[in-house]
Amino acid sequence: MGDGLYRSANAMPQGSAPPPDGATLISIESLDQPMVETTAPAPEPPGEGNAASNSAVMAIGSLVSRGTGFLRTVVLGAALGTFAVGNAYTTAQIFPGMVYEFLLGGILTSVLIPVLVRRRKADPDQGQAYAQRLLTLAVLGLAVAAVIAVIAAPVLTALYGSEETSDDFQKLVTLLSYLMLPMIFFTGLSALISAVLNVRGHFAAPMWTPILNNLVVIATFGAYIAIFGAKVIPANEMTPGRITLLGGGTLLGVVIQAAGLLPALRKVGFRWRWRFDFRALGLRELGRLGAWMFCYVAVSQIGLAVLFNLLNRAGHEDDAGPLIYNNVFLLVMMAHGIVAVSILTALMPRMSAAAAEGRYADVVADLSRGTRVVTAVLAPIAVCYAVLASPIAVVLFRYGAFSAESATATSVVLLVGALALIPFAVSQLFTFAFYALPDTKTPALINIPVVGIRVVVQIGLFAAFSTSFTAAGLMLGNAVSYLAAVVITAQLLRRRIGRFGLGEIMATVGKVIVAALGAALVGWLVLQLLPGGSTPNRVEALIHLIVGGGLIGLTYLGLALLLRIREISEVVQLVRRKIGR
Template sequence: MNGGLYRSTHAAPDGNPHPQVGVTVVSVDGQSPTASADQALPPEELPPAGDAGEGGSTTGQSAIMAIGSLVSRMIGFVRNALIGMALGAGVGDAYTSAQFLPNQIYELLLGGILSSVLIPLLVRRRKADADGGQAFTQKLLSFAVVSLGVATALVVVAAPVITAIQASSDNSDAYRHLVTHFAYLILPIIFFTGLSALIGAVLNVRGHFAAPMWAPILNNLVVIAAAGFFLLVWGHGDLTEESITTGQIALIGIGTLAGMVVQALGLLPALRKVGFRWKFRWDPRSLGLGEIGRLAGWMLCYVAANQVAVFVMVKILNRVAGKGSASVLAFNNVFLLTMMAHGIIGVSVMTALLPKMSAAAAEGRYADVSADLTRGIKLTVAALAPISVLYAVLGKSIAVMLFEGGNYTHDQALDTGTVLTVAAFAVIPLSVSYLCTYAFYSLQGNKTVALINVPVVVVRIAAYLLLAAALSKALLAAGMTAANAVSYLVSALISLAVLRRRIGRLNLGSVAAALIRVALAAGVAAGLGYLVVHLLPGAGEPDGRIQALLPLIVGGAVIMVGYLIAATLLRVREVSQVVGMVRRKIGR
């Protein structure tokens, strides 16, 4: 519903299946709302509330997950930067387009079913069966692995057809062939992504969260090694779709596949640690596949709608792939930065509020659900506002610092910065829409989430098409990002309207007043930051990393201090709460 388009490992900056992100909210009390037919795909991965079972306390597991997520995200950005430097924009667009294919197909095959149906089912069988669900889990994994293997083989065979459908008529034959060659090597990732997610689900159901959070780091390190070796051997050159060699394609493609293989294998020791033994048991009839299919109905509606939007977006951006304009690679890099801001702030707030909202909803205390939701919105907006300002004012400096180098040219980095400037306006609507989604999950309104997602995706696709027709090719990636921002806002507005009918008054007046104060503080910070940055060398378009570093340090400091002072003078209470939360975390 929130436009988290890239749930697979490859889209996440940390290699972990999240924004779209592989584990889900699971209740361990046997009363999980995700067990009902009124279910759709949860947007983020969170540990179960309450006792963490065999894996230790929730507090301890959350700390491990938080550290793992932070480290993984940082390493993930190194991975993405090196891929861009190794391949450049044109070849990088082909590589990224090929990566979207396994992402989309995995989601349709397993991603949403795992989150919305299989994990709750494993939780119930673990509590109900005398063997703790061991035999059922073995049968389920056996069936899933065989099904994934067959589906992956069929998809790999059909790679030329799939890439032809996704390509644009404006693409050269060399570009299409390159996407297909990458796809042959990358599509087998579907199997290992599914295997990794299944193992992660078994571990999470048994209260073990550390390994699934840290294993993606192995994935990133393998890909970093492949990209680093690419740069070491071939260095900087004029790499194009026509000039790239078979060896170069094989190194990056096989390196990407090997990363996911290592991630999946890296989870096996954790399975032994929690006492699970993976024995092949073929007994599909005992799994109740008919029931699973019925439960998965709303999930398929949710996932299919999002994947249609992904298909449209990639097809539009492929019009300018390899033609000197920001395209698929730039769009994806910016999306990852957007999701990083959401992951650091929005998910932290949701993690804290979801158990409270779920408990209040279960007891019929809808006023408390409303209070928690409005408090979460105000906290999230207050915390994300300065990050949005940083992206808007320092977008080009950030992009140059993160992505320029090797075959990713200075102009390509500046184009990516333009897209990031537009993405600044998507950060807050994205997190607010996710908060509303979590409110629905606390109310067991998951069918509602799927139904709301349909008009949101319609708006997103319509915005894609309208902006693609109105904008120049150089601004297509920025236009697709703007379309996402519009759809996030629509999602939030529809969700708030439906929630108001569901739980009553939402205190939107206090929310609006808080948002106005935050907007004023952000405006002051943006004005000060813009003024300072344009007095520095480069005038907003830094010539290389050294020149980008100065506005990042000086401009970033001015923006943050300016926002804190303005927010304090405007009595934005949530800012002091966020600062206190950060201090407590640092103190721990």
């Protein structure tokens, strides 16, 4: 699901697949140095752009996609508010992504893309017949899954909702689900077509078509506000017209996203043809490769069901529920996506190549460096999220039906969410190191105790505190589980690849903590001096963000340079070189 609550945290980046023979291999002495080709590049097939242009297209597309996705979230809150209707929409919206992820999400990126790459290289027709068989099987499977899911919508509502919610709320979730669950088919189709395009060197359409989806949904909420107004209403006042507009508009966005990919298929020379000789797919091999990833996803769904059940219990009491939690989760994932995913994208091909050649010392070096860079760069963002939680919530979300009380509730969840940012990013880096080995079994097994810890902590906090703390408590449970994942994964990685510079990592982390605490103190003191206090209006909140964020950033940078945090110094040098050019 684009920019939604639940996104695959287990998928391997495309760069993790081994490059075809003769392809350009990249050697990077450090993450901030230019990439140098170590072997002669193979000629590029017609129509397949070079790496630099592909990277530029992906970077621009990712930025625009994240921007429109965030605007989509803001308009959603403004149109529906954070109570019954907004929470019902958010709950119904999660169902298609949950079912798709369960069926295909992690398996697509960790199994099917590498297989498509190999068949593209080995088959006389460059893998076209194999891709046609795969698409035929997937289209049939997705269609059946979508039909079954629509029929089972009341069951999904009961599983992810709560017995404590009203009958009107559950009915609204079910009605919205009837319209949204067909998204399973079009989401899966989009993902498969994108995989076929990426394997053939076409990256533009898969990166830009999600923007069409976002724009359609933004227009849908804009139409809702224009027709029905931006105000909070109870679930029983949702008329068929309101429900059809929201659910139908959301479905239309995914349909247009899938349709937008079809011209690109013709451009790369791929022709659709039904092929039913599925034995030629090697289903046994695909099943064997995907079994552990399926286990990973299945365990995650248990945690997701508990999460939504507890959130809807809190939302029933008019406290922070699914929509507010979703907004904060999006902010945390945006920071992770901009910083940590970029580093993962640079490291994965190197670690994969080094692991394949048995150069575990190089894997260790990349892993240690990546951990230090991720921690050092994300720390000031986490500080801003924590210290400036209130003005961030007001400036970003307080529009229309999103009330001042909802902004306050959002700030509490964001403050706790700041604690989860770095542990999540580091846990993902360690998990992807296993994928580079390659090993999908160990991450799947690790995920079992990690999700168990998360569920126990979340249920315990829900039982111990009032419902007003539920969303924040769930985010705290996330942070604890991510930290547990780091510890468990680090121990198992050490057995596989040896020591990976824990002493150097902890030395950097210690300096980062000092710099972060200093920046947080300066930011807090500045907020006490600025007008508006803890409940600023929109203008005051904007001033808080500009002044407070600027001083937090400058303080962290100054302390980092004073403490000689090498990773920050290298980032500064990189920026200076870019500006000098």
